[in-house]
Amino acid sequence: MSQFLRSSSIHEILAFFGDLEKTRLQSISRMFYDKIIPSSLQQCFLSLLTKDKFFSYSKEQGDILYYYDIPTRTWIDVKAANHQEHYIYYSMSAVVTDLNRVLLIGGSFDPEFEQYTDAVYDWNQITNRIQPLSNVPFVSFDNGFFYYRGYVYIIEGHVDLFNQSTVRKTARFNVLGNYWQTLPSLNHANGKFNMCAFKNGFIYAFCEQMSSFYRLNSNLLGFERSTNWDLQYIQWERILIKPSVYFGFKMAVFGLNDNQILLFGGDDEFNNQITHSPISKEFSDANALKILDLTDLSLHKIVDDANQDLKIELPDMFYFNQLSEYNGKIYALGKDHIHIINLSKKEIEIIKDDGDYNEEDY
Numbered sequence: 038m039s040q041f042l043r044s045s046s047i048h049e050i051l052a053f054f055g056d057l058e059k060t061r062l063q064s065i066s067r068m069f070y071d072k073i074i075p076s077s078l079q080q081c082f083l084s085l086l087t088k089d090k091f092f093s094y095s096k097e098q099g100d101i102l103y104y105y106d107i108p109t110r111t112w113i114d115v116k117a118a119n120h121q122e123h124y125i126y127y128s129m130s131a132v133v134t135d136l137n138r139v140l141l142i143g144g145s146f147d148p149e150f151e152q153y154t155d156a157v158y159d160w161n162q163i164t165n166r167i168q169p170l171s172n173v174p175f176v177s178f179d180n181g182f183f184y185y186r187g188y189v190y191i192i193e194g195h196v197d198l199f200n201q202s203t204v205r206k207t208a209r210f211n212v213l214g215n216y217w218q219t220l221p222s223l224n225h226a227n228g229k230f231n232m233c234a235f236k237n238g239f240i241y242a243f244c245e246q247m248s249s250f251y252r253l254n255s256n257l258l259g260f261e262r263s264t265n266w267d268l269q270y271i272q273w274e275r276i277l278i279k280p281s282v283y284f285g286f287k288m289a290v291f292g293l294n295d296n297q298i299l300l301f302g303g304d305d306e307f308n309n310q311i312t313h314s315p316i317s318k319e320f321s322d323a324n325a326l327k328i329l330d331l332t333d334l335s336l337h338k339i340v341d342d343a344n345q346d347l348k349i350e351l352p353d354m355f356y357f358n359q360l361s362e363y364n365g366k367i368y369a370l371g372k373d374h375i376h377i378i379n380l381s382k383k384e385i386e387i388i389k390d391d392g393d394y395n396e397e398d399y
Contacts, residue, residue, distance in 0.1 A: 088361040091370045092131040092139045092160070102160060102167075105370065107363045110388065118166045131160075131359065132184040134212055140189060141167070142182050142210075157189070157210055174217050175206050181233035181242065185255075187212055192223065192233045192242050205242075207253075220258065223251055223273045232290040232355075234298055236331060242273070243290055243300060248281040250329075276334055283323045289355035289369050291362075293380075298329040299367070300336075303354040324349040326378070341383040349376055351387055 091105035102115040130142050139160040155173035160166075173180075173191065181192040189210040205223035210216070223242055234241045235255070242251040251273045258271065284302035291299045302323030325346040326339045339347040353371030360369045367378040377386040 089363055091359045091361065092133065102165065107361065107368055115165055118164055130182045132182055132189055134184055142189060142191070171210065171215055171217060174208050174219055183233055183235055185235045190233065190235070190240060221253065221271050221273065232288050234290045234292055236292055236298060237295060241298065243288065245284050245288055246281070247278060247284060249275050249277045251275055278336060282327070282336060287354040289360060291360040291367060293328070296331045298331065299326065300329060301326045301349055303352070324352055339380070339383065347383055347385065350385065
């Protein structure tokens, strides 16, 4: 019990540390470091800072889990210790907490009872057991997720093609407290809000057909359990983009530094589902890499040495928004390929992805 309490206390403290603070903590003398941090957690620090893994799951075989080892460029299969045969997972995303705790967030379908459930699942990397933690406050598909300092944030992504709703629900999950808080809704319909990010205290929401994007000042939310937000002061800010930009289905978002966010589009396979305003860009433009400059909120393309747009050459869909920076390169996990982006050389390498996403069902 004392070891559990110690780990919980460390987790609670480290939830508010950034990468710089963790690096400084690691620089403390080895003798002192070993005394205050259990050795099992030291590897968590190293893995977090190097960001050398993608975590995934098998949609077709619910008892198989995966992680992709970036240094060796190989998928590792992991047999789950527990599995309910009648459950099929769908629309799942993986987030990694400050201590390398892997949370699978999304839904499951029980064919026996014809019931859908959205929930947070804990993948225990020691026992390889999958444990449901808490149901998501609303059932939805293709949500945007990210983790930041003790919270998992979610933005509703599903678009009802028969009854267009203008309200996008948002919430956050307190990992330590194991509870959800409903946040102020994003009151604009602009396609699927399937990706989001956190930079400089702001939550950013992006969608596949983008004439605008949105941000919410997270500092106004505080750390209280209350959900009685003062909507007069706490609301999403809408930022217009002219002309509109099309990103395609299941775009990818990655924070480069404090002032830039990298965005690029997914496959246009589902274009016939879009019922919103006319798309002002050609579909091929969706896969061009773009940088959102947060200093002036402008969007710019990246061009190579031949003055050509740098693009994801093989259109893909980034269901999990699993992107990581390793040895100066950005690794983006798509449904069909892993795309390795070298921004300094303005090059993109493509690796065939052998992970299991049950492609025929998407």
